[in-house]
Every structure is written in structure tokens, then in C-alpha cells.
Amino acid sequence: FGSAAAPLAPTAAAVEDAYDFEAWRRGGELGLWKFLGATANLYGLSLTSADHGAFLIQLTTLIVPLAQGVRGVPIPRRIWAAVA
Numbered sequence: 001f002g003s004a005a006a007p008l009a010p011t012a013a014a015v016e017d018a019y020d021f022e023a024w025r026r027g028g029e030l031g032l033w034k035f036l037g038a039t040a041n042l043y044g045l046s047l048t049s050a051d052h053g054a055f056l057i058q059l060t061t062l063i064v065p066l067a068q069g070v071r072g073v074p075i076p077r078r079i080w081a082a083v084a
Helices: 002-014 021-046 050-070 077-083
Strands: none
Touching: 021 050, 050 077
């Protein structure tokens, strides 16, 4: 993630609100959660076969729209068509 952030650092400094500490703190927290989630995902995949790993990864394409629908988020028809 650091290698992706390094080229974008100059553009962050060019933004007018670049020194907004609260925005940086929130972005850092999101980055931390993303890093921890990706690390846990990769560790879990290292403990299973390729078939089971592919099944679990692709299962998110079904779970995420269903979870959003349960929460009341409107799901576009094209998403339902892609899930079906």
C-alpha cells in the first residue's frame, strides 16, 4: 500500500485542505482497517486450497449486495442481474 501511496503524495500536498489533520486521521484509520482486512484475507487464503479460496473470494459478490439490500440500500437491477 505504501508503494501506491508514494506517487500520490505530491497530489495530496497540492490540495488546499492537505493539512486537515482530521481528514488525515480518518484516512489513516481507513487505511489501517484495509491493511488488516487484506492481511487477514491473504493469511486465510494461504491456509486453504485454491478451489476453496476462489469460492470464498467470489462469494463476496453475492454477500455484499444481499447485506446492502437487508440494510435498505437500493440495489440497481444491473447488480441483481450480475449476481444472478
